[in-house]
Amino acid sequence: MSVLLLWLAVAFVYIVGAAAPVGSRWRLIIVSAILIAIACAAPFLLPVYRISQLARFWALGIALLGLNIVSGYGGQLSLGQGAFMLMGAYTFAVLTDRVEQLGQVDSHPWPFWAALVMAGLVACAAGVVLGALALRWRGVFLALGTFSAAIALPHILLRYDNFSGGARGLRFGATPPPPFLRGLLTQHEWIYFLGLVSFLVTFYLCWNLVRGPWGKGLVGTRDSEVAARAIGIDVTRVKVEAFALSAALGGIAGGLYVIPLRFVMHETIEPLESIYLFLALVVGGLGNLGAAIPAAALLTYLPTDLVRVVGQMPGLGVELVSRAPGLIQGALVILVLLLMPEGVMPTLQRLQAQYVAISLHRLPTAILPIRLLSAFIRKRMALANGPSLGRDVHEEVRDV
Structure with missing residues (x-):
């Protein structure tokens, strides 16, 4: 099965599902169940390379959910999500390899779930520090301040090579499936489902969070700090908590990102990845949790599949496109923003609303x-x- 057909099926179910003759709540449940069923069937229909791509897709999706909390709902221009992912990746590698770097702390390899939790906690602590420092920054100064963290972290890791492995990086063993799944899933399928379940749990938690009092307070802080303070919202606490949550999700995403690789080094997640994450989120739609899906798809398929498709267009050629892949990627992003200035997800939701408004006889x-x-x-x-x-x-x- 082609991965293109898979994504076309997802888009068809999402848009046409709005015409289901049921209430909005049941419509959401039915469409979500069908999409989850498609996601669960994907690893059994696609080749190993595509499964690995989708495992990376789920990890990037979690990082984008965290970035959307602080930038989309919080209105803070953060370009440091790549640094939190790299922290989480190194934390996971240090705790799961068979080399002792921290004395008794990692004398024995940790279970993968405990290492993922610790990766999130370490990144969360760094997010609290960065969030506290960023309270005095606004706009471009906040972007430069957070991006400087993404630039500095790889150099710090190279400096402390006894801990990070230096330019050689760190290697760790495979993450096998739990005993009750051995024989049912291959290694690649297990890693895929680990990312899928992690993304679904994270999405559900974020969805409930932004719809609750804390999320409304965060949006109120984004719209007007003066008005938020006037109604009793602790603006400082809300901002720091948003940074901490975003960083924690970035750390967990970093651990999931390197599980298929079994290796991490300072260049695994480069500083420019932070900018790519933010740009992809803008294309997906800031302030919309569902934007993590098209944004992660853009980051996963744009450097490879989409560039190759563009190279097959008349007058271009794959060789010409391969010489300037960044130019093609930028042009595609600009084209999407021109056609869908609000982002991909808000545009799809508007199409879905139009389907609901159309009479059943005119479908x-x-x-x-x-x-x-x-x-x-x-x-x-x-x-x-x-x-x-x-x-x-x-x-x-x-x-x-």
């Missing part, structure tokens, strides 16, 4: 089964209420 033939199912359900309900109403709905079923 395209592509979703005829949905029309037929809706009319059938209405017919069964009408027959119980009287023969005249039942005949009217019977004629509607015949017309469909």
Whole structure:
């Protein structure tokens, strides 16, 4: 199965699912269940290379969820998410390798889940420090301050080579599936599902968080700090907590990012990755948790698949495109922003809302089964209420 067909199926279900003849709550549940089912079937339909790509996709998705908290909902221009990912990656590697760097702390390899939690905690502590320092920064100064952390961290890791392995990096063993899954999943499938489950749990927690009082306070702080203070919101605490949460998710994402690689070095996540993460989030749609999905897809497929597709267009050629991949990537991002200035996810949600507004009789033939199912359900309900109403709905079923 082609990965393009997989993503087309995802987009079709998301947009057309809005026409389901049920309430908004059940529509959300049904569409989410179908999308999760497609995600669960993907590793059994795709080759190993594509499975590894999607494992990276889920890790980037978690990092983008964290970045969206601080930049999308918090309004703080952070370009340091790559540094938190690198912290998490090194923390995971140090705790799971068989080399003793921290005395009794890592004398024995940690379980992968404990190492992932610790990766998040270490990055969270760094996020608290950076968030406290960033309280006096605004706009471009905040962006430069956070980006300087992404620039400085690789040099610090090179300096302390006894801990980080220096330019050689650190190697650690494979992360095997738990005993009850051995024989059911291969190593690649297990890593994929580990990333998928981690992303779904993170997305659910963030979704509840931003819809609750804390999320509303964060958005209020973004819109107007003066008004937020006037209604009793502790602006300083909310900002630091947003940085801490964003950093923690970045650390967990960094650990998941290097699990398939079994290796980490100072160049595994380069400083420019922080800028790429932010730009991809802008393309996906700031202030929208669902934007993590198109943004992660952009980061995963743009350097390889999309550039190759552009190279096959008349007048370009793969050789020409391969000489300037950055130019092609930038041009594609600009094109997306020109066509969808609000971002990919808000545009898809607007298309979905249009499907809801369209009358059921005017829906395209592509979703005829949905029309037929809706009319059938209405017919069964009408027959119980009287023969005249039942005949009217019977004629509607015949017309469909």
